[in-house]
Amino acid sequence: MWDTLTSPPALWFAVPAFAGTALFTLKLAMLMFGGDSDDPGAVDATHADSGPAAELFSVGSVLAFLMGFGWGGLSGVLALKWPPVGAAMLGIGTGTGMVGLFVLTMRGLRRLNASGNIELASTAGRSGEVTLAVPAAGGGRGEVRLILGDREKRCDAVSAGEALPTRTRVKVSGVNADNTVTVERV
Secondary structure (H helix, E strand, C coil): CHHHHCCHHHHHHHHHHHHHHHHHHHHHHHHHCCCCCCCCCCCCCCCCCCCHHHHHCCHHHHHHHHHHHHHHHHHHHHHCCCCHHHHHHHHHHHHHHHHHHHHHHHHHHHHCCCCCCCCHHHHCCCEEEEEECECCCCCCCEEEEEEECCEEEEEEEEECCCCECCCCEEEEEEECCCCCEEEEEC
């Protein structure tokens, strides 16, 4: 088997196949076990600010191309018995497909990296219900429960006017600098 892999036409594909696979596996292991850094100078398909060019020419996509080119070319030479030029074309096609698959996978993974936080500013104008009585203006804080989309948010609340008892329907009229919301009766 070693003689087959080191024969002149197969060697041109075996080296990128084994090197690409080994380095790609190493990169995946580093990603899984925390070996990848958040260095702002590093450009990779997983970086949040990277554009299409950075995705196509990242370390991961180059390794995916080498892996696809090598294994595609090797299968063309050894299994299909194609001449080296045909095997190279198969390798280029396989490598390009691997880059496309890698980029799509990284885009999908990047979409999973969404924040679960709800910005307090997004509560302005929303309706909710008092869960802890809100004293009259200047009398302290209470609490309101707001539904934002399919999520519930509880916020400290103050009133600009009258006191608001528990279970009163209210509307957020403002967001304050001290991380409270100003509410009024609906």
